[in-house]
Amino acid sequence: MRISIASGKGGAGKTTIATSLAVLGTERGLSITYLDCDVEEPDAHLFLHPTPGEEQVVTVPVPQVDEQTCRAAGVCGDCGQACQFSAIIALGEQVLVTPDLCHGCGACVLACPAKAIHETPHRVGVVQTGQAGRIHLVQGRLDVGQTMAARVVRRVKALAPAADLVLADAPPGTACPALEAVRGSDLVLLVTEATPFGFHDFTLAVAMGRALNLRMATVLNRVDGYGRDIRAWCAGHGVPILAEIPTSRRVAQGYAHGELPIRKDPEFRRRLEQLFGQLVGTAGALQR
Amino acid sequence: MKVAISSSGAEMSAPLDPRFGRAPYFLVIDLESGAVRAIDNAARQSAGQGAGIQAAKAVVDAGARAVLTGEVGPRALTALQGAGVTVCRFAGGSVRDALEQFKKNALARPPHAAAPRV
Secondary structure (H helix, E strand, O other): OEEEEEOOOOOOOHHHHHHHHHHHHHHOOOOEEEEEOOOOOOOOHHHHOOEEEEEEEEEEEEEEEOHHHHHHOOOOOHHHHHOOOOOEEEEOOEEEEOHHHOOOOOHHHHHOOOOOEEEEEEEEEEEEEEEEOOEEEEEEEEOOOOOOHHHHHHHHHHOOOOOOEEEEEOOOOOOHHHHHHHOOOOEEEEEEEOOHHHHHHHHHHHHHHHHOOOOEEEEEEEEOOOOHHHHHHHHHHOOOEEEEEEOOHHHHHHHHOOOOHHHOOHHHHHHHHHHHHHHHHHHHHHHO | OEEEEEEOOOOOOOEEOOEOOOOOEEEEEEOOOOOEEEEEOHHHHOOOOOHHHHHHHHHHHOOEEEEEEOEOOHHHHHHHHHOOOEEEEOOOOEHHHHHHHHHOOOOEOOOOOOOOOO
16 A cells, blocks of 8 residues: 655645654554655655665666767757757757756657667666665655656655555655656645645645546644634545644654654644544555 | 847847847847848747757757847857857847947857756
């Protein structure tokens, strides 16, 4: 069973909740694979403290043009016509390749009538594994200055070892890396900050899940007065609220020291246990 | 020789647009004949990255050997220089003003472009 933890707004509490759910799972005797898909700023390791394992380089196949063959064929520019991202383009008598824009789709290779293009690997990031008790952590890390985050996310998912429960900690937002992180999940748990801003971005995240035809549920986090609008919206749109977590100074203090909030605040633990039960029940019902 | 100028309008009296990749038009001027041709810069509609590269292709395909503009991004600058196009910067004024300054050889050439926006 794979559950992804996502949110429209950043800082809503995805990692706080996902790491706590992982530990609660091991307390119940489950094996857990934790996928840190927030490859632009992976931080689950700060709370899970894994012993480091292997590291694999993630590459994108980018085109390399054999200039002689290309010129002999007249620099037709078909490669640039095929590319949707301007990563390869014919400019006058030469072909310019911009690796940072390349999505590695291979369209230019197919489009070239002279067969003057072959692909070479271009490094965009790494995937690191680690072990924290019964939690197997797989973490993606995009290189500084690179933009192909979804590629790294895809590799994180591909390297996930089987487990009783796979938790995918998604990047915030609704762009390509977030889509890639939640794609194929049995359930998407949307962590919603109980503020107007959190509400707004939550509705965007629901639209993303709907577009991918995914089952969704939400947890309201840092509830501190505001929340009526979100509850009404969820009731009207068929998104169940599995738990509500109040604002807690103890959770914030623990977070600042890299400590799991379930170990710092009994009330937080109680709500997370409720969430865990609901979550496994919701996703389990789906599997039957 | 042809010169391309990034422009906010399709006429010589229009203000020069200081952004190369996202300028609405390029006015391509043939210095020998004085003929002016306006190119609609389709790249400015591009939501993602690569607008500068597309714009560079548009002016290269139009036969321009020099570009007069405000700011050029690093990718567009690489593309233009790779195609042998001279890039000149003009702080403000109309397309006609920029052309006059260029003819007097009084425009600055950027040693490097701004850092890439990621």
